[in-house]
Amino acid sequence: MKHKVSLAVVGSIGIDTVETPAARRPDILGGSVSFACAASSFFTGTGMVGVVGTDFPAKFMGAFRRFAIDLDGLQKVEGKTFRWSGVYEKNMNVRRTLSTDLNVFASFAPVLPPHYARSPFVFLANIAPALQLHVLDQAKRPKFVAADTMDLWINTTPKDLRKVIARVDMLLLNDSEACHLTGRAHLLDAARRLMCMGPEYVVIKKGEHGSMLVSKKGIFLAPAYPVDSVADPTGAGDSFAGGLMGWLAKAGRVDEKTVRTAMLYGSVMGSFCVEAFSLDRFLRLKRPEVERRFKNLLGMTSVS
């Protein structure tokens, strides 16, 4: 079955080996576009742009299919899939990368299939800024473009990253990254500085401490949804962003209220992500559970 693609997402697909205080899991499905698309697929027709190698397990393809993600933008090429391994400390805010093997990503040229190119919403999930730009060049007058990034690109390809930032409507990044990129010590300062670089919306992600939206309309503080236990934080930020963009694409409009609502849906999707390794929690997630957490979260942030 073909789905109308209202959100096109580019990013990484990886085979991860993750160790958390809960367990160690070798060779599990990961990558920014995997989490973002899985989360987004609960809201809207989502098209994935990415690359895997010939070693990519059939069961991982099967997982993607179970989310009804459009996979026409997923290339399978000769070589090995991107691999990442990392360890979380007891305080799961602290993560150490053990190894990164770019493999097929080293020569990846993302292509937007024709039916993605007119997608009104585009999300450039975390990946090299040059690849994000390459996708953006192929999008036909999108209504709204958001980009996520990470420390690595701030350090290694700052010029490309600045080009991305200049061209997107929304930039998402971590608190420490926002300060690092702008050279400002205070988050609000950093967020305002980032707005001057292009995006109308800046979303600062603070992990378990929630997120902050800064726009000309003011500040919105979205808490993380409190969960009983965390199995693996990997992909929480990507799932947050995927939920946010999926909700926006579903709504089909971008105004302050819709963006704020989308932030809360992002929190909800991030909270499901961390409850299991890989995409496991999403694979057994039912849409009514999403709505239940959203309602709960609204209640947890309302005075009455």
Add this chain to the structure above:
Amino acid sequence: MKHKVSLAVVGSIGIDTVETPAARRPDILGGSVSFACAASSFFTGTGMVGVVGTDFPAKFMGAFRRFAIDLDGLQKVEGKTFRWSGVYEKNMNVRRTLSTDLNVFASFAPVLPPHYARSPFVFLANIAPALQLHVLDQAKRPKFVAADTMDLWINTTPKDLRKVIARVDMLLLNDSEACHLTGRAHLLDAARRLMCMGPEYVVIKKGEHGSMLVSKKGIFLAPAYPVDSVADPTGAGDSFAGGLMGWLAKAGRVDEKTVRTAMLYGSVMGSFCVEAFSLDRFLRLKRPEVERRFKNLLGMTSVS
């Protein structure tokens, strides 16, 4: 002029020497009861219970008087005032205590003046649990009692602390302390465990990341009010608690909506506290500024 005391507060009064990335300030007014009463005084008639030595500067007494705090419960005794010194790292979440001199606190026996003893609201700010109990024993059927605590008492006087917790309606403590005290790794777990120990309301303070209220009615997530710059975080938690209890005492009732509103006023008072050293920001704070931040904070947490 005498004020009706609707909130009695006991805690420490100190002469602090504080170093932050912003500056180093020797011999400034500090202590949990100082911050809590200053914050509370913006809302309700507040009576202070504490002790200072004969070296306590007249200008510090003058500062207390400018807040129209009832000082009948403030003892001045032979000896030196309690002293504390500490250093904040660049990341101001991390603080090192350099020295603590109990001085007159070593032999302090707090006394509730008669017109405090019938105060409907009592706040046991951070101080030795034995002293908190001593004050609680003198209170005549208070309507609502809250206690704050810290790691030191969890480590040194856990039995007394448990007695306090069993007798109060609300317990306030930091996230790490909640986990430490209960031996639980997850905040929600820890909060529910603490509720089993007595209090109907548990407030977990997370510094710049806000606070969480857990009660039988559910969870409320109060963000910290985002400030442009932080001069000194000392006293932020005490000011948060003082604002919260001051608002409750002003309202004169305790229900979920009032407690949630009080949490937001607590956030607002904490945000003013950190903008300057000691009580300096409170000394130039005008009540309309409090209302403005409260309204802003409501706006920052509302979807529409």
